[in-house]
Amino acid sequence: MKLKTAIASVAVAGSIAALSTPAMARxxxxxxxxxxxxxxxxxxxxxxxxxxxxxxxxxxxxxxxxxxxxxxxxxxxxxxxxxxxxxxxxxxxxxxxxxxxxxxxxxxxxxxxGIVIASSRDADNLELTLEQLFLALGKEVPSPDDESKLVPNPYEKWSDIDASLPNVAIRVMGPPPTSGTRDSFNELALQGGCEDLPAVADMDEDQMESVCQSIREDGAFIEAGENDNLIVQKLIDDDSMYGVFGYSFLEENSDRLQAATLNGKVPTAEAIAADDYPVAxxxxxxxxxxxxxxxxxxxxxxxxxxxxxxxxxxxxxxxxxxxxxxxxxxxxxxxxxxxxxxxxxxxxx
Amino acid sequence: MSDQSKQAEIVRQSLKRRYRKERRFRAYGIIAIAIALSALVVLFADIIGKGHSAFIKTTITMDVDIDGEMMYLDDASDERQMKMADFVEPLIQALMREIPGAGESDRDAVRDLLNPYASNQLRDALKEYPDLLGTTQTMELLSHTNVDVYVKHAGDDNYSIKLNQQQREWVDQLVEKGVVDTSFNDVFFSRGDSRDPSRAGILGAIVGSLLTMAVTLVLSFPIGVAAAIYLEEFAPQNKLTDFIEVNINNLAAVPSIIFGLLGLAVFINLFGMPRSVPVVGGLVLTLMTLPTIIISSRAAIKSVPPSIREAAEGIGASKMQVVLHHVLPLALPGMLTGSIIGMAQALGETAPLLLIGMVAFIVDVPGGFLDSATVLPVQVFLWAGSPELAFIERASAAIMVLLAFLISMNALAIWMRKRLERRW
Missing domain, CATH: 3.40.190.10 (Periplasmic binding protein-like II)
Structure with a gap:
């Protein structure tokens, strides 16, 4: 008897829960x-x-x-x-x-x-131009021997791109393609550094976009998921790693991280608001x-x-x-x- | 004869090797257990090490002059005046009095020691007791998260201290005077989510989890048990029931995110149910736990010895009487154990809830099945991804709470099996 009432009450409660759901005012x-x-x-x-x-x-x-x-x-x-x-x-x-x-x-x-390229305070800080950034991360870049020809990215160290850059392997962590940060990074930073290169300057818009916004897939660029805290943690643990994320994460961790300058501009709140910093x-x-x-x-x-x-x-x-x-x-x-x-x-x- | 002794000799010689082999085999087992245990110890040590400090809050206790003139307020029961009143000023004044060295130019630095929502505490007190206006009250206010981090984690490299040198000195003084003090973090257990780490709590997530689990249990247990009884006791053995059986087993192995997609397509897009509510979450998790419950319930029914059935049938009981009076009561402990384990699994699930909008920032503690809600694992996920460092310890603390729930659910399952299960 008890069991029957228990089953019955459970069934009633279940049907109430199921019936009371039609779309209602919120x-x-x-x-x-x-x-x-x-x-x-x-x-x-x-x-x-x-x-x-x-x-x-x-x-x-x-x-x-x-x-x-x-x-x-x-x-x-x-x-x-x-x-x-x-x-x-x-x-x-x-x-x-x-x-x-x-x-x-x-x-x-x-x-x-703003989107920043940051590293641990113990690492060598980068002073990049947008062009150098594209050369470091692009999937296909102009060949070092022949500027008009595109080749799969040959650069392994930052110093291969320019002698002034640190002599460490290129390893950059960044957001996945689903992220708005990645969209903006591709559009503003990579395309910004790529569209004036002689090898792509004559291309039509679609072609240019596909060359300029493709990031290398040989392990130099590491997709880190939407969790920017994870990138910050990795940067602090590993001095040779660089990370790409939004300015607010840099500010939150300002005493542990430093930001690379892009085209000579330091990412500060003022520079970003004034559109002075190139990746804003x-x-x-x-x-x-x-x-x-x-x-x-x-x-x-x-x-x-x-x-x-x-x-x-x-x-x-x-x-x-x-x-x-x-x-x-x-x-x-x-x-x-x-x-x-x-x-x-x-x-x- | 010599042949036999030769064989015995071979066996004797290989004996040593065989013993060694066995010892090695046992050692592998022990190593496997040691690896599993040490992984568990590392996990727990890390979580507890990171999270224990979240159970402590930092407060500022001081005498506050609730001075109407300072606040532009002469009647606290007047709603219009309350809207326009300045509730921050009395708090700043009170804190300035506690810091002898602070002058008028340090106002902003002093204000930044107080929680940005501390003034709400004063406002709410006045709303409830308008007579407090014009009196001096001792108030315990939450400190700013930066102060909280400094008091708890000064010298810890994993945290960056956001106070400047002077503020640090002030806080040190205030700690010595007892104005800034730490106590058990009741806020953590009495509030919903917040963007201010020191005001963030898990009550909202706990209530959301309970509501979701209630829907899941109410739907999946009766459906699962009914399905199991039919399949085990009444269904004819044919190709169709074989097909159903195979597919129930398949369903138990389907990744949970698929159920989320199904929930999004059916419950939200087709039936027009609201997003982010425990009812939809519970429905999705019901789909996910059903196979587990059906499989364990069938196992429980199978384990009831045939002699019971035969005895009941022997004295003239109908099939239904046999099932309801004898098989079901005896199989119930096993069914409950299976259900609890299925529920524990559902409690820790995040992926399917992602798609139906239960991964959301929700401040108000849900009051019913149709209020927006999150669940405990989602809260962990949200906090772990926040930029504020103080959320890291809260994420670990939320994991501890979630683990406590899971362990107690599993303990309940074990206890029930021990207490209720009958051995034959």
Missing amino acids: DTISIVGSSTVYPFATVVAERFGSNTDFPTPKLESTGSGGGLKLFCQGIGTQHPDITNASRRMKPSEFDLCQSNGVEDITEFRIGSD RSLFFYVKKAHVGVVPGIKEYAAEFTGVGAMGPNGYLKTVGLIVPPRDALMDLQDKAENLPNLSKDELM
């Missing part, structure tokens, strides 16, 4: 997107939750591309309200959004992040306007993110390593948070 903001913006957005979300009566938004770190894909999947509370990105939305992603009914989107450019990128978040008013607090969250308390010269985002925009850009952002203007495809082209 009162927590759902945010997805870039792992680079994640450390900043989480701080904003937590402040927002503790200083207002709205529940704390939920954040998933899905990468920029994954976030935009989820974001553009449609209108309705099972889809996220906001997505973060460490690059701008592509026109193709904008089209995807449009075709799924996500028509009104507001874009916020929330400051910059902008960070974004996108708001789905159809959800404003449906999920409470979206507008207030955008206002919190763009407020002086967060992004001002003494804001709390600065203390976690965001390179904040200058004052007039911040005023524009606050206007945007107020009016939520629509993003048009022309802006993205």
